[in-house]
Amino acid sequence: QFGAEFRRFSLDRYKPGKFEDFYKLILHIHHIANLEVMIGYADVHGDLLPINNDDNFFKAVSSAHPLLRVFIQRQDEVDYSNFGTNTLSRKKKALVTLRNDNLRRRPHINISMPHDFRPVSSIIDVDILPETHRRVRLYRHGCEKPLGFYIRDGTSVRVTPHGLEKVPGIFISRMVPGGLAESTGLLAVNDEVLEVNGIEVAGKTLDQVTDMMIANSHNLIITVKPANQRNNIIRSSRMSGSSGQSTDSTASHHSLPTPHVLQNFHPDEMESDEEADIVIEGGLEPQHIPKLHSLTSSSLSRINGSSLSHRLQRDLVLNNSSGRESNGSIHKLLSSLKTDPRHSLVIPRGGIEEDGTVITL
């Protein structure tokens, strides 16, 4: 059924309506009402992008010229196929700019196998930080690798109104070979840690900083003063071009001649890094298909700093009372929920960046 089946139908380009309706329409047209499917479309560059909410549906419709090619795939195949978020573009060795990503929505929350490629780190806030500092975001979700670094106490020299002053500081003391931190190439031994997720570490003890990092380990943003200042960003050359991209593990294994810059970021993606608690209703053995649905954020406005507090709490609710058919992969996932966090975590993907100081609630 999903091998090759083509249908043509028309939509009002300027009043496309809601995604839900479109989804139902698709299901109806293809007579696959009882299946969970993933809808995608090919954009102007020929990249496969998903349609799963009103916004990207609208974008898809408006950008269609003249025909919107829509691809429909079974939900469970999506995870293994080339239909990732931005993975398709990677495979095609095409550069997906984040302008496009800007409108890409995260697909239905998937509890899925790790993808072949995914962002593991990024440099953010280049425009607001001093050139000597670097703000690094580590994506831990769904990553097989341990974060893999150690911190220690040390002394650092600061410029103060009274001249140079020696102050205690926190430094990266060791990298675990093969760990996430090492593989990004963005952190190095003896880098001084200045902030953890927007909170200054000055005046905090090693143990406090350790706890802060672990508490933020699902989405760790550390601002460091690199020990090696030679790789710093040359700002003028990078200011205008917002063609930042996230580094993936393979790329970052080679040292970084030019750091990767990310500027645009999406509130929804920001939110997706919020951890979501899992609530299982009733007993542990899911007899029925648990319906997976995400409560998507209604806020599309770019947010920075304090407006993050508007973020909605989102919890993944696995509800066994909805009478859907059993789905093999999800069943498997549920049973593995308790055993492996890496598989059970809700994994956000895609390049993410942010402006300003993050205030985490």
Added chain:
Amino acid sequence: MRRFLRPGHDPVRERLKRDLFQFNKTVEHGFPHQPSALGYSPFLRLMAIGTRSGAIKLYGAPGVEFMGLHEENNTVMQIHFIPDQCQLVTLLDDNSLHLWSLKQHGGTSELREEHRFTLKGPPGSPPSATQVTAVLPHSSREVLYLGTESGNIFVVELPSFRVLEDRTITPEAVLQWIPEDNCNRRSCELVEALREHPKNPDQILIGYSRGLIVLWDLQNNKATHHFLGSQQLENLYWQRDGSKFISCHYDGSYSQWPVSSDNRQSEPLENTVPYGPFPCKAISKIYWQTTKNGLPYIIFQGGMPRASYGDRHSISVIHGSQQTAFDFTSRVIDFFIIFSSDPAAEFDDPSALVVLAEEELVVIDLKSAGWPAVHPPYLASLHCSAITCSHHVSNIPLKLWERIISAGSKQNIHYSSMPWPIDGGTNIAPDPPQRDLLLTGHEDGTVRFWDASGVCLHLLYKLSTVRVFLTDADPNDNMNTLGEDEWPPLRKVGTFDPYSDDPRLGIQKIYLCKYSGYLAVAGTAGQVLVMELNDEDAEHVVDHAEADLLQDQEGYRWKGHEKLKTRDGPVRFEAGFQPFVLVQCQPPAVVTSLALHSEWRLVAFGTSHGFGLFDHQQKRLVFVKCTLHPSDQLALEGPLSRVKSLKKSLRQSFRRIRRSRVSSRKRRGGGGNASEVQEANAKFDQDVLQEMELAPVQRKIEARSAEDSFTGFVRTLYFADTFLRDSSRHCPSLWAGTNGGTVYAFCLRVPPAERRMDEPVRAEQAKEIQLMHRAPVVGILVLDGRSTPLPEPLEVAHDLSKSPDMQGSHQLLVVSEEQFKVFTLPKVSSKLKLKLTALEGCRVRKVTVANFGSCKTDDYSENDLAVLTNLGDIQIISLPFLKLQIRYPCIRKEDVSGIASCVFTKYGQGFYLISPSEFERFSLSTKWLVEPRCIVDMPEVTSNNHVHKPGTENAARKS
């Protein structure tokens, strides 16, 4: 919108916060850690205890206590009250002298340090020249005589500490008056004792270490008498009339010397080795007390036969044919006798012997037959067996309070009925507002019930769980059964007994329902006991059940301790709390959480393997739930903690031995030696420090994963009647939180009271919440429709709480070590949260709901969360909006045991251990403050019978 208001922006709230919250450390309960000196003022009837950390504590009548701390934090070596003054002098081991005084200020007395002073010798003189060994505050209150290692006696003016150089008594001056053939310069080295003549303040008795004793006339600067002891001198004591004095010696002997005007060099009247003829240990202090019937009380410390009893810490009392050697559980620091302080009285007529041992205070009633011990109203040895947990219950109903006291009084019949003899000062603190109980669980399987209502933490009742089990210890092993002809006549006194027969008996969790009198107690070997208060002795069988928490998990082997063996058949229990149900967890791991619901008659318990629910009405296990992660080998194989704790205790005991050696050397045997030891110690410390600096501390940054060990460890259990399934029907529920950040919720069906025995209690798992940050869940709480925490079981039935609002929607608060998170009920969706760790790098160690009343108006109070973090900070967080109200630093973050031991009360107070034997009490509330408020008045001095008056002075000289 309220959520987004930043704290500090609302002036009304800021003002209210000032009316509600205030941090004070109010009083230290228990026994001072490492006491090092004791002093007593018969004039003020106050006792002073100094410690190795430089603290000085004064105690009088119950409720009268003062505390001071020397800035130097050095060991207090000696304490001397200035006669007839509210002043005392302390000598520290750095050879500094400190003058403290009790001054009235704002209606209460306060202990203040007035002056400090270090004796300085002439330039170039060795330090020993001014090393103070003996202190004598003269009855004139004007001068202090300081005996030194060099044999010089310096005279220092009070309170200025000005050295009166012309009055120094040098060894040379003393030797002038002594025939040269039996004395030389060395005879006058090291002044061991200085004693003022009881009738004539112009004469002082000087005892030198090598045995020479000189009676010195201060007026004429000459030795009127000298006495040559053959043995090294330890101490001196004047008899009341001044006609004789007693010296005690290093070889375990004491001598009685006559002082008569005609005989200038006398022989001892009597020289006795009380525990001879074999070599004996030194008698370090002696009292000779006269009585009306002519037979004196001779009371001395030590003197035991060196070979067989040299390790005993004893004080012997001899009165005629009666002789008892009180055998103390720890080293004797010092002791004193309370006797008639009226100078006009003819006899000493001793009433009590007060002994400060290293771990406890023992007071012996010398007036009653058999010399029974007196039950002290304060200075309780909390650590007589190591404290393993504590539990506080506020506002005890009078009925339960009286029943506990009556059960306790039956245990205390062997104590003397004598009123507490140290009764100086007046307690002016208002009566405590309510009756509070502090329950401490101990390593030996006992639970102690303390009256924590006021300043004096007082033992009410002691409960032992040992009887339920078969242990190696023989319960009939009575230390006090000594035959008549036993020699020496040792009698064990004191309660300090740090050696547990079986560590499995240790109490880990306590839960008392103050309305029903049900008590649940859980221990180290997975034992859970449910008890009921019974006013009579009873003999009954304890129902026994086993809870297999592993259920059908295969292939695991428990390598920890075995479960406790139970006693078959009926067991006799004394009046008090009597167990009727015993549940033993399998594997027998430490019980890590416990909850009791006295209304539903259910008890829930959790270990590192899972949790269970037991119906103690029907005596039936309702269900068990295994929380184990299959990869968690550590939890399965048994407690490493046991190995660890054994190692730790060994290490500690070695350290204790080492320390006591060091200190004893410091105490005795010359300054050269002591300072060497100190130097060596300091050097060692430095070396250690350097080593630490060479290898920098580093911390691994790694996310928590499900594979971390002890994720299944059940941290918290909570009963709630709430909306778990749907929003229309509420039902009883049980909530459990684990170390791995999982919360389990079970729906319970408890049959109505009339069918309670007929139908079984049913449970069904309703929800499982996995917190994504996976931090240990330390607290679970349900807030009702008014956002008020649900009341305790039976609280509403006793009209002590409003019934919860079941109309509005309930909320669930889950507190993990890292976050506070509020969820809606019954649909568990996250509503708001406070990420504490991400913001501040601190973790939640303890959390309780506390009620804070305003100090301004009686009708305002609110519920907040009192939180203790791993940094030792206390934070108050508002409910239900989770806003940080205020933060106070409370415990040093290095003080891990202090943080672990902290308990909060329901009204914003708390306790934590500052040493194994002391609770610090603190208060977060402006309204509930328990602190000592007391006055020490100068007793009236009647001039006609006081020796220092010029008239009587002359009279005394004539006599």
